[in-house]
Amino acid sequence: MNRGIYPILSGALAHERRMQVFANNMANVNTAGFKQDEQTFKAVFPKVQLAIPAIPGTVSLANQIVAKPFGPTERVYAAPNTVKTTYDAGRIRLTGNPLDLAIQGRGFLEVKTPQGTRFTRNGMLSLDNQRRLVTNLGYPVMGTKGELKIPVGKMDISNQGEIRVDGNPIGTIKVMDFPDTNMPQKYAEGMFVSDKGFPAKAPQIQAGHIEDSNVNSIGEMVKMIEGMRGYESAQKLIQTLDRMAETAIQELGRVA
Structure with a gap:
């Protein structure tokens, strides 16, 4: 499986979590005194392994060759952070x-x-x-x-x-x-x-x-539509990567 799927999957799950928060806001649009929420996220970077050990001689030459190079990784994952509440007064x-x-x-x-x-x-x-x-x-x-x-x-x-x-x-x-x-x-x-x-x-x-609730129903509907489109885009990209892997396996089989 292409490991590039995992960052995309984390993005799809982030969109899903946001839509859950938006749906809760919409469900309470007529609840007196309700304050709307917004889901926030943070970027997660995988740990990077150094190519050269801190103490020479402690790692074999083979391990040094296969180690990841020093520097930032190319993959970033999205993870839920906190739910932020908006305390603006309602009507x-x-x-x-x-x-x-x-x-x-x-x-x-x-x-x-x-x-x-x-x-x-x-x-x-x-x-x-x-x-x-x-x-x-x-x-x-x-x-x-x-x-x-x-x-x-x-x-x-x-x-x-x-x-x-x-x-x-x-x-x-x-x-x-x-x-x-x-x-x-x-x-x-x-x-x-x-x-x-x-x-x-x-x-x-x-x-x-x-x-009344401070939820802007039109604004929340727009956010839900944007979140749904983002989720669908991530889903299509995962399917594309999966088809690419399938095609590569089939072509490799023909060459062999």
Whole structure:
């Protein structure tokens, strides 16, 4: 088999991995607070064997003759590196539900889960049977002084996250921010995880609104088409090399 197939194969697998990420972005185009991802890759160079040993006399003359020459190899392989998340804000959409919250600018809601503290931009909230303010998955949303329990009455949420019921203050929604170099990482169920958070300065919250996903559906479709074409090109090139090897074997058989 032609060893040149392997670098091409690594490129085909890279395109496949990218399309998986794009497909996940497309599947969450209507998920509130979702942040799109981008798969990054790195180049892998095979190790190069020196033609001349570091200590003369330690390698036989035959091994020196068949050793690869000093210098860079001609083959480069693509390998997955990291998945980069884009934290740009999505479109703010009016819902009219007073329990829906959208954070303008930076910040995340802090949520208490069985696995520990998590963060989210999905502000589709509701009240559970204990009248706690919870996410769409039933996890309590934290205030500056703990869980937020909303008594019966007319509720208002200010732009700073202060909750009032019949004019009486109940608590303030906790909004956490993170350094640009230590943004939270995606965990599961639309949640993020990090231990580098700090209370956001002057957070801006819009009640009755939701932040949509920041996925550009048209852009993701274009990327998927490009990835599919790249995958098909790699596949055709592998088939061409395979046919070349087959033809060479057949011709060699005729000469022999």
